[in-house]
Amino acid sequence: MASEVDIVVVGGGVAGLAAAVTLAKKKLKVMLLESRSILGGRARSWTDGVTRDPVHIGPHVVVSEYPNFFKLLEELGTREKIVWQPWRHFVTMVKGRQEHHIRTMPLPAPASWGHASMTDPFVSWADKHSTVPAAVYCLSLSEKELLELDDESGADFLRSLGVTEPYITHFWGFLSHAILNVPVEEVSAAALVRFFRRLVGRSSMEMGFAGCGLGELLLPAKPLLESMGAQVRTSCQVRGFLGDENNCTGVVLDSGEEILAKLGVISTLPPQTLQPMLPEAWLSAWPSLKDMEALKPCKYISVYIWFDRKVSGGRQMWARTYNKDDLNCEFYDFSEIYSGTDAAGKLWKERPSFIGSNIIDSGRLQEMTDDEVVQQTLREIQETFPVASDAKVLHSVVNRIPMAIHRPVVGTEKLRPSQQTPIADFYISGCWTRTDFPCSMESAARSGFLAADKLLRIGRGELSESAIPYPDIALSARLVGALEVVRPWLLTPLFNWLVRWSSGQPQSKL
Numbered sequence: 001m002a003s004e005v006d007i008v009v010v011g012g013g014v015a016g017l018a019a020a021v022t023l024a025k026k027k028l029k030v031m032l033l034e035s036r037s038i039l040g041g042r043a044r045s046w047t048d049g050v051t052r053d054p055v056h057i058g059p060h061v062v063v064s065e066y067p068n069f070f071k072l073l074e075e076l077g078t079r080e081k082i083v084w085q086p087w088r089h090f091v092t093m094v095k096g097r098q099e100h101h102i103r104t105m106p107l108p109a110p111a112s113w114g115h116a117s118m119t120d121p122f123v124s125w126a127d128k129h130s131t132v133p134a135a136v137y138c139l140s141l142s143e144k145e146l147l148e149l150d151d152e153s154g155a156d157f158l159r160s161l162g163v164t165e166p167y168i169t170h171f172w173g174f175l176s177h178a179i180l181n182v183p184v185e186e187v188s189a190a191a192l193v194r195f196f197r198r199l200v201g202r203s204s205m206e207m208g209f210a211g212c213g214l215g216e217l218l219l220p221a222k223p224l225l226e227s228m229g230a231q232v233r234t235s236c237q238v239r240g241f242l243g244d245e246n247n248c249t250g251v252v253l254d255s256g257e258e259i260l261a262k263l264g265v266i267s268t269l270p271p272q273t274l275q276p277m278l279p280e281a282w283l284s285a286w287p288s289l290k291d292m293e294a295l296k297p298c299k300y301i302s303v304y305i306w307f308d309r310k311v312s313g314g315r316q317m318w319a320r321t322y323n324k325d326d327l328n329c330e331f332y333d334f335s336e337i338y339s340g341t342d343a344a345g346k347l348w349k350e351r352p353s354f355i356g357s358n359i360i361d362s363g364r365l366q367e368m369t370d371d372e373v374v375q376q377t378l379r380e381i382q383e384t385f386p387v388a389s390d391a392k393v394l395h396s397v398v399n400r401i402p403m404a405i406h407r408p409v410v411g412t413e414k415l416r417p418s419q420q421t422p423i424a425d426f427y428i429s430g431c432w433t434r435t436d437f438p439c440s441m442e443s444a445a446r447s448g449f450l451a452a453d454k455l456l457r458i459g460r461g462e463l464s465e466s467a468i469p470y471p472d473i474a475l476s477a478r479l480v481g482a483l484e485v486v487r488p489w490l491l492t493p494l495f496n497w498l499v500r501w502s503s504g505q506p507q508s509k510l
């Protein structure tokens with residue numbers, strides 16, 4: 001016999017939790033269905049069987065511009081568990097033993113980032129100068145103009161604006177790899193420029209981490225939802241969706257059980273999982289469904305190594321300057337990040353280093369064994385912290401993750417679909433849907449709020465505004481963007497001249 005609720009939410013990751021909490025607060029009968037035994041999806045964590053330490057699926061960061069994700073954490077009462085780096089510190093970049101601490105100055109954007117850029121020891125002044133006209137152009141763009149860049153690769157776009165190859169690789173290549181998870185030669189210029197505007201268009205962006213297992217941030221969701229009358233079913237696999245050609249009436253589970261939804265179904269499944277589950281009949285009502293095939297997964301390998309002593313000199317996080325032949329992008333010492341005490345009651349700060357790292361776009365490394373991955377990761381840690389060569393490795397874990405996010409390659413930014421679909425009472429959500437933000441926990445949270453808002457508006461005629469919109473870039477950054485009118489005839493020739501002039505000068509540091 002079929003059971004009936006108001007709304008079924010499929011998937012218990014960040015997007016599903018954001019949608020379910022919003023709708024349950026409206027006193028609607030919500031059922032959340034999650035195939036795994038734990039909630040959290042791609043933001044889950046677990047206890048390591050050997051050390052009893054919390055291990056994330058892979059290390060995650062949050063940034064201060066995550067309003068929707070923090071709103072969800074506030075609902076769950078876990079926002080305080082985020083640990084922030086020291087004041088205005090964004091990231092420490094390393095090349096061998098050389099470090100560059102990127103922090104913003106208390107100045108209006110984008111001048112606040114100027115000092116970090118000028119003191120960057122890894123590129124020449126000529127290269128730094130070459131990016132100024134491109135930065136002005138990026139700051140001048142509207143959201144509509146930005147989307148028009150989707151058919152061009154980030155690298156081609158930057159070359160057309162005169163950015164030198166070393167700067168494309170060093171700065172833009174790093175952004176593209178670390179944030180968007182694809183090489184700058186392949187990334188959609190629209191996705192790259194959108195993130196750049198968000199980064200330098202604000203006076204400061206700070207980076208933080210979960211001060212506990214990542215999934216612990218989301219753990220209170222189940223009791224909270226249940227206290228509001230919602231049902232949360234884990235280890236519950238949805239097999240398909242019910243309905244006719246152009247409407248959705250519920251879901252069917254692997255067990256054959258049917259659950260009817262009076263107001264609608266919100267799917268938060270990633271595109272590759274969702275598409276094969278949809279009824280054939282929906283294809284004609286929803287022709288753009290086929291476009292989702294272009295959203296391919298980006299694989300990750302996350303590596304965790306437990307040492308017998310401190311090796312990272314108190315660093316919480318550091319990232320390697322971009323080199324396509326490297327394995328790892330960034331490293332985290334969780335003994336410096338986790339708050340309070342471990343399972344044995346020992347203060348985390350007094351624990352030996354426990355380092356996690358991410359190997360992004362790891363499809364290239366299929367052939368490497370776990371042992372080879374750990375050995376190469378160790379070498380990369382030792383390059384920066386030679387003391388790690390004397391340390392003993394007590395334990396290591398390698399997680400191979402089939403998808404961290406989808407690859408935002410050329411042509412995919414404009415394919416990100418709205419949460420409202422052409423199928424009545426069927427909504428989609430998830431970090432990959434249209435949120436004006438790169439795929440991330442923030443995008444997932446916003447997509448969940450947007451789906452809930454749309455369902456309430458269409459299904460109940462209620463004006464709900466749970467999704468927090470993003471503010472425009474700072475006025476000072478818009479004023480810099482206004483220089484676009486003089487870029488072609490003044491800024492570009494001036495900076496081209498500076499590039500040529502400074503090419504002949506020895507590199508100086510501020």
Ligand SMILES: Cc1cc2nc3c(=O)[nH]c(=O)nc-3n(C[C@H](O)[C@H](O)[C@H](O)COP(=O)(O)OP(=O)(O)OC[C@H]3O[C@@H](n4cnc5c(N)ncnc54)[C@H](O)[C@@H]3O)c2cc1C
Binds near residue numbers: 010011238358403441
């Ligand atoms: C290693 C790694 C590093 C990352 N780093 C960062 C970072 O630093 N910062 C950041 O913001 N983001 C990061 N991300 C991305 C971020 O984790 C995701 O964007 C976000 O968690 C996606 O949430 P979601 O709810 O959209 O999707 P998901 O978390 O994928 O949720 C979908 C849920 O549906 C469930 N499901 C699947 N099939 C079924 C079915 N048939 N029936 C029922 N349930 C089903 C899944 O188990 C899952 O729980 C990273 C991701 C990974 C993996």
